[in-house]
Amino acid sequence: MDDKLHIDQHISQTFNKELEELRSKVLSMGGLVERQCQSALKALVDGDAGLAEVVATSDHEVNQLEVEINALCMEILARRQPAASDLRLILSVIRMISDLERIGDEAEKIGRLALQLADSHQKQSFYTEPGHLGESVLAMLHGALDAFARLDVHAAIGIAARDPQIDGEFESLTRLMLTHIMEEPHRVKSMLRVNWCARSLERIGDHAVNICEEVVFLVKGSDVRHLSLEEIQKRFLPARL
Amino acid sequence: MNSHATTVDEMLTRSREAVAGGDKQQVEIGDQAEISGYQTVGIPFVENAKMSARNVDVYYDQKQAITDVSLDIGANEVIAMIGPSGCGKSTFLRTLNRMNDIIPICKVTGDITLDGEDIYRGDQDTVLLRARVGMVFQKPNPFPKSIYENVAYGPRIHGLAHNKAELDEIVEKSLRRASLFDEVKDQLDKPGTGLSGGQQQRLCIARAIAVSPEVILMDEPCSALDPIATARIEELIDELKEKYTIAIVTHSMQQAARVSQRTAYFHLGKLIEVGDTKEIFTMPAHELTENYITGRFG
Numbered sequence: 288m289d290d291k292l293h294i295d296q297h298i299s300q301t302f303n304k305e306l307e308e309l310r311s312k313v314l315s316m317g318g319l320v321e322r323q324c325q326s327a328l329k330a331l332v333d334g335d336a337g338l339a340e341v342v343a344t345s346d347h348e349v350n351q352l353e354v355e356i357n358a359l360c361m362e363i364l365a366r367r368q369p370a371a372s373d374l375r376l377i378l379s380v381i382r383m384i385s386d387l388e389r390i391g392d393e394a395e396k397i398g399r400l401a402l403q404l405a406d407s408h409q410k411q412s413f414y415t416e417p418g419h420l421g422e423s424v425l426a427m428l429h430g431a432l433d434a435f436a437r438l439d440v441h442a443a444i445g446i447a448a449r450d451p452q453i454d455g456e457f458e459s460l461t462r463l464m465l466t467h468i469m470e471e472p473h474r475v476k477s478m479l480r481v482n483w484c485a486r487s488l489e490r491i492g493d494h495a496v497n498i499c500e501e502v503v504f505l506v507k508g509s510d511v512r513h514l515s516l517e518e519i520q521k522r523f524l525p526a527r528l
Numbered sequence: 529m530n531s532h533a534t535t536v537d538e539m540l541t542r543s544r545e546a547v548a549g550g551d552k553q554q555v556e557i558g559d560q561a562e563i564s565g566y567q568t569v570g571i572p573f574v575e576n577a578k579m580s581a582r583n584v585d586v587y588y589d590q591k592q593a594i595t596d597v598s599l600d601i602g603a604n605e606v607i608a609m610i611g612p613s614g615c616g617k618s619t620f621l622r623t624l625n626r627m628n629d630i631i632p633i634c635k636v637t638g639d640i641t642l643d644g645e646d647i648y649r650g651d652q653d654t655v656l657l658r659a660r661v662g663m664v665f666q667k668p669n670p671f672p673k674s675i676y677e678n679v680a681y682g683p684r685i686h687g688l689a690h691n692k693a694e695l696d697e698i699v700e701k702s703l704r705r706a707s708l709f710d711e712v713k714d715q716l717d718k719p720g721t722g723l724s725g726g727q728q729q730r731l732c733i734a735r736a737i738a739v740s741p742e743v744i745l746m747d748e749p750c751s752a753l754d755p756i757a758t759a760r761i762e763e764l765i766d767e768l769k770e771k772y773t774i775a776i777v778t779h780s781m782q783q784a785a786r787v788s789q790r791t792a793y794f795h796l797g798k799l800i801e802v803g804d805t806k807e808i809f810t811m812p813a814h815e816l817t818e819n820y821i822t823g824r825f826g
Contacts, residue, residue, distance in 0.1 A: 296824040368782055370809045370821045508811030 291438045291506070292372055302367055306376070309359050313380055316352040317432040320387045320394070323349065324428060324491060327397035328421040331484055334410030335401075342398030349391035356384045375508060379501040383435070386494040386501075390428065393487040393494075400480045400487075413467055413478060417485040420456045424492045427453070431498040435505075440523055443502035448516055450496050457489040566596070569814045570803035572792075574602035578743060578773040579624055579661075584638035586619050586628065586797075593619045597638075597799045599792060601743065606765060606774045608788035608805065610781060612820065615794040617777045621745050624775065625661035626654050642743070659686055662736035666748040668728030670720030670735070675712050678720040678731055679703060682739040698738055705771075706734035707764050726757025733764065737772075744768065746776040750783065762787050781821050785809045793817045 294306040323342060330339035360377050363369060369377055404414060427446050434443040464482045468475050503511050503523060511519050573580075577600035586594035594616045601607055601624070609617040619628070626647060628634040640647050647657055659682065670678050679699045682688075689695035699716075703709035708730040712723070720731050729749060736744055746765075750758040765774060765787045778784050784791050785805060792802040793816070801814040812818045819825065 293824060296819075298823050298825060302823065370781065370785070371812050371818050373822050374810060 305363055312356050316387050320349055320390050321428055323391055323394040324425055327394040331401040332415045332418045334405045334414055336405035339398050339401035339405055343402055346391050346395040353384050353388040375505050379505040383498055383501045386497045390491050390494045393491050397484045397487050400484050404477055404480055421488050424488045427492055427495040431495040434502045438506050440503055440506050443499035447496045447499040450492055453492040457485055460485045566798055568799045569801040572599045572802045574600045576603045578603040580641045582639040587635045589633045593797055595797045601775050603773055604769055606769050606788045607790045608784035609777045609792045610784050611794035616797040617794045618747055621747055621777050624745055625658050659739040660741055661743040662741035663745045664732050664736055664749045666751050668732050670728050670731050674717045675720045676716040679734050679738045686739055702734040702738040705737050706730045708734055726753050743773045748778055
């Protein structure tokens with residue numbers, strides 16, 4: 288980020304420090320949320336009640352960071368009246384942390400469901416069904432945060448382009464769970480819980496796409512939140528021969 | 529000459545003082561300015577140009593203060609000129625009503641037109657030009673006369689009123705348009721210099737408006753004012769643009785962002801970038817512009 292945003296180049300050293308603090312807080316919030324998601328997925332597929340409980344009860348750290356970062360953004364807006372790239376950084380951070388917080392909520396939900404699943408039965412084979420979807424979503428989230436840290440528009444658009452695949456995978460998974468339900472109707476409750484976990488994972492993918500869109504906004508200054516993927520690619524990725 | 533008469537000479541002397549006061553930086557900038565080809569980023573031209581500058585160079589003696597600046601001032605727009613001290617923004621502003629003529633060592637080349645007519649042509653009457661292109665300075669500089677006389681002076685010498693009633697009307701209209709009338713209507717015979725700084729500046733704006741100018745140039749009109757007075761002037765600028773074209777030089781980037789529709793960024797005598805104000809302050813195209821408006825090392 289330092290390379291392109293030059294947040295350490297202000298005449299005011301205090302402003303440099305504030306932006307550096309903001310940047311590092313956002314990155315640590317991203318890291319925290321990512322770990323929450325990893326743990327949630329692991330708790331689900333391993334049927335690990337202990338881990339599930341940890342995930343289900345530690346969302347407050349993410350919430351706390353959201354509140355802190357929000358306050359910092361407000362302070363910078365009020366005291367510095369940032370312009371141009373500084374202003375875009377603040378705006379994208381405000382929107383990004385709300386996505387991160389909601390990813391945290393989804394991880395918490397998965398944690399609660401995983402806890403219920405782990406408590407109610409012996410580990411069932413169908414707990415592992417969302418495993419592949421989960422890995423893909425985690426990779427997207429990691430890539431999105433990485434693209435933000437490196438201000439990499441190319442990477443961001445590449446990651447956003449994976450979303451249709453995630454949606455497709457979620458639909459197949461739902462169909463699969465329906466098949467399982469028809470085969471073993473007495474397990475319908477657990478199977479629905481697994482499907483809700485998959486739904487949460489799919490939502491995390493959507494939030495990762497939002498983060499990618501913020502990277503494009505931050506670097507290019509264009510709001511691409513309501514453009515189609517094709518349109519975004521056409522505008523910001525030079526045609527490759 | 530009786531003590532109440534204000535001569536053109538006196539007016540010029542006051543203007544000269546005002547120009548000289550704010551001019552120390554400009555004379556030094558030639559040291560750094562280099563003569564080289566460059567391209568202004570953005571589109572400096574508009575469809576409904578009120579004034580047009582083309583390839584303007586300004587020299588103070590041997591030193592070049594402005595290099596190859598081409599820029600349109602659009603009708604009924606507020607255009608802000610920003611840039612670090614010594615960037616040439618004030619020098620450029622003063623070329624627009626030939627205020628630089630007062631400085632003997634100053635030489636202007638290139639074309640500057642008002643409604644398509646060259647304002648540097650030999651038979652241009654500069655007094656008439658400055659009535660059409662008025663100016664408001666950094667420090668409020670009312671004449672040492674009554675509030676009424678400050679505003680009435682211009683219309684009187686330009687013969688804009690045929691009798692006392694007409695003159696009264698012009699004075700009241702101008703003071704109203706400058707949002708000052710209600711505050712001073714009961715003391716029109718009191719000296720203008722007795723008003724507060726913000727009121728004095730509005731009086732100077734009323735004085736500029738009184739001769740029905742088409743363009744008003746403002747050279748840091750709020751830098752000596754408190755935030756409340758500043759807000760009133762900015763509100764006034766917003767109202768004035770319905771009727772006039774306004775070019776404003778300001779050191780306050782927030783002010784430029786608030787009052788203007790287009791912004792021009794000057795650096796070392798060159799027009800680096802010009803564009804819609806909202807673009808300049810959210811996504812400037814040139815690195816120098818970005819560095820300046822975000823307070824980075826240039």
